[in-house]
Amino acid sequence: MKRKIYLNMQPLAEAYALFTDKFANHTTASETIPSHEASGRVTACPVTARLSAPSFHAAAMDGIAVQAATTFGASDDSPVSLDIGGKQALFINTGQPLPDSYDAVIMIEHILLAEDQQTGIIRAPVYPWQNVRKVGEDIVATELLFPSNHLITPPDVAALLTAGCPDVKVRKKPQITIIPTGSELVDIRTTAIVPPGRTIESNSAVLAALAVNAGAEVTVTPIIADADDTLTTNVMDAVRSDADVVVINAGSSAGSADYTVKIIEKLGEVLVHGVTIMPGKPTILGMIDNKPVIGSPGYPVSAIISFEQFVVPLLEAMQGLSTTQPAIARAILARDIPSRGGIEEFRRMITGKIGSNLVTLPLKKGAGAITTLTRANSILRIAASSEGETRGSKVNLELLRPQSQIENTLLCTGSHDLCLDILHDLLKKNSPYTLASTHVGSLGGILAVRDTMTHIAGSHLLDPASGEYNTPYITRYLQQKNIALITLVHREQGFIVLPGNPENIQTISDLAREDICFINRQSGSGTRVLLDNELDKAGLDPDDISGYDQEEYTHMAVAVAVLSGKVSTGLGIRAAANALNLDFVPLTEERYDLIIPAEYLELASIQTVLSLITSSQFSKAVAEKGGYSTRETGIRVL
């Protein structure tokens, strides 16, 4: 096995220029399609009107057509009487052609009709062409309707039809072929049970969806195993097909099974191998038979970011479109984000509006974690020249959702509880609000409240001295703030163990047994405080416990560690054990509260939260999780 060597590593802008310069004139051919179906397509040449609109002088109102001159002098004192149906006036409806001898329309509201409906009295004159839509008032035949490279909108369709253009010449949709590769991959559509050690292929579906959104038509080939010949044949088949762009996913880095770069090199030219972005570094930009061929990274977030940076702009350019720029907003950064110099980072962020500011928090970095992208509503780009951003600074975010939706995002930072997911679901069902929770432990949540970086903090911090939950910490950390403390649930904490409790863990003292390997929660979490308190009461020392230094950040992560057999047990809530069909040995019950600055209680979003947690929908869903009580849910403690 060789060292990873990137053949031609480039910064983003340079890589993009090296690539797109080769394909600057690769716009797709044009085709003529019905204007009815043209919304979302791009004009291939200037479009000029064939007919004027209106194509005749038309009544702009319901009323009577007249010669304006016959109405001159009409007033309250000297009303004018018109013979309707004779030569003087004629009933006319909006849109009807104005007969030749008339040059104005009097609105029906301004006419007093005699009983015979044949005489109309008016008390004010009209001027020539009043209430008339003149020929060409909207569109003049021969005039430019749309230039080349114009993205046709729904209203544009109406303009095309009105201007007598039943069809329009547009750019053909670019064709893209996506080739998923990897011996470890399975197609979940054809594989009911995923064999151990195999991975579900998901990149081709997301890249296909991104390509469709960019106006392309997509072919996804079956999964190709990591065998040079098959892949070579498939790549050449794709290049020789109608495809305008070919994407090979993955095999773009330089492991022993990473054939992509060798194949592109053999069949064509590698322009760029490696881009100094993260995620997305192992991107290959190449060319075979004068067609763009991209080797896209295997990790899902890398694959998506690389595709958005290189393939989407190429697909847009092929249709004659400029690159769509994401909407940008300024936000206050809620945490330090260190970054490695020399590489441009795309951090996935959760952003919400607190007071008049947007506040943004980073999600995990891992390129392998697709949920960092599905949970994010914004992206923070940290330049290669930067070593990161500091908490409290103002940063530019690229928005992944409409700004209104980001402003309707309620930030919930602090301890994790499964009931927050129930609340999230109920909010989406019943309101325009989204609950975005990030898990930093109870103490982290309290500090976020202190610094105006969250709307809500979930907390279950026991004060060992008083035996009280949360209030002593609020007194200590939040004395400057007017705080509402509202109980969400009571919940059982205990030992999560394998089904049947094979290692017979019953009490806190069992953690000190030599055969037991424990997994801990991070310091600052309520569960950690609880553990330390129980150890203290039992006279045990952390050093006595194997695995005390191994930390996870959520109850579910603890449960997964137990399920995977890597540890014997961890402290967590019953619902987490239930969720994975594990067993549970109760240790204590604790109170889990929501800490909310009192000033936010007036917000419609918080009002909705408070009303939902006391609903029967909520208590019913909580009961189904097991290990919870809602006996004090919604009670304001402070």
Place this chain on the structure above:
Amino acid sequence: MKRKIYLNMQPLAEAYALFTDKFANHTTASETIPSHEASGRVTACPVTARLSAPSFHAAAMDGIAVQAATTFGASDDSPVSLDIGGKQALFINTGQPLPDSYDAVIMIEHILLAEDQQTGIIRAPVYPWQNVRKVGEDIVATELLFPSNHLITPPDVAALLTAGCPDVKVRKKPQITIIPTGSELVDIRTTAIVPPGRTIESNSAVLAALAVNAGAEVTVTPIIADADDTLTTNVMDAVRSDADVVVINAGSSAGSADYTVKIIEKLGEVLVHGVTIMPGKPTILGMIDNKPVIGSPGYPVSAIISFEQFVVPLLEAMQGLSTTQPAIARAILARDIPSRGGIEEFRRMITGKIGSNLVTLPLKKGAGAITTLTRANSILRIAASSEGETRGSKVNLELLRPQSQIENTLLCTGSHDLCLDILHDLLKKNSPYTLASTHVGSLGGILAVRDTMTHIAGSHLLDPASGEYNTPYITRYLQQKNIALITLVHREQGFIVLPGNPENIQTISDLAREDICFINRQSGSGTRVLLDNELDKAGLDPDDISGYDQEEYTHMAVAVAVLSGKVSTGLGIRAAANALNLDFVPLTEERYDLIIPAEYLELASIQTVLSLITSSQFSKAVAEKGGYSTRETGIRVL
């Protein structure tokens, strides 16, 4: 004919509430679809993960799998040697499962391989689980992936597949039936030549495109004539079909052919008839057999705005989505916009970025002019309680295009010339910039430059005293500014007449003939100044000329007035006559310049303009129009 009476006129918010309250629980049924096809759909219930991801401990890097403990102590001074392929270490690629006895991966870059490839030397330890993606690190089986009512994005598709969900329960697409009505309408797909007095039906296509964008499936019925029985039958057929929503377009006001309200009243209930918005007032919101039935206005802009305000949010709500809010931006208003109190106005605006501010100009008001919507890139809503907005004030705009595209819009305010359309087309073809021209006459353009309300002003203002174009006016009005004056074209001005010049118009004196009816340009336009100068030279008085007081705003509008037979002639450019196959009697040649504040010459957009006007593409296209010379194009006069 009766007076127009709106049965139940309501302000927008009240009308919306009256309507949507009736249909609050009308979400569509759910259906299960492949996750591969789910991008853009909306979850019908909470989606939980069926599998964890990774589903096994997996190598996060290419390298060798080891037990971390065997690497402890490795350093530059005491490298550790590992037997690869034996029990100590194993080659592993990214994504492969970590065999049971190992708990870490050493990156291939950090291993010095012996020649036999079987021994690896390392100079630093790894800690347990380093470079390993642990089970459930991304997704834990049973956890909430997405709540109800979640709009599925492309990355979400990857999360669904990765979490073992090959399909997903989503809301069915709402079905909408659109019934175009009107005896005057023709379908341009089936009617090669539009008969005189008939109108091309275009609303159903634009409403259908808007509905598709809102996630609906659309049925458009054939055009129904204004005959009560046919329409009644068709409406009932639609209501009894699978349609979730029925839209009748138009016949929603109260003219003699406006049957819609009567039909809804007869078959069901009219909730709202008339909304105090403009355009969009004659909207009917009704209900038949518990289904929403909308009578939508006939004017295209009214139809679109009414549909966007009432039908699009309904279609979104039926899928469980909140109403999409348009992006908002602040802009400086370049003109006064008076507004009638008591009615909420939706003014179509052109907006561009000048310096650090967005600047916005209103387009025409007419609800019949679809081009006011196709040319607009933003909407200014003027509240019913307001009597308008004043020039220079900051207003909130709803953006119809991405902000980046609006910021790439070059404002060109002033005199109209057809060569600006050529420039517009070349810009779209060769750059990300859009030229948005509004026609206010040469003097209007100069004043816009003075007030920093435009990037470019087109001008051909003759100074009669000196015989010079533009420079005397720049001295007079723009002495505070550093101005670049750049010639665009020379062009012939003359009399636009019917083919064959049947009225034998040859000189300026002919305008004073009794049998000649003239059409003028607005005051402040260069053509008006030219006319007045020529009249003066010929010793003629405006009062001598019949039609001197009738004004049009563009050359093309003058040409259309001649073509329609309403006037004998007007003064304009040869290209306008050519465009409509009219004849042209030359009077003089004039210089048409671009006035650009010198500080903008540095802008990439203006640089592009200056390079394009001196291109052969430009001069060739200009020559084709006729009546132009590019002999001095691109020369900087000032």
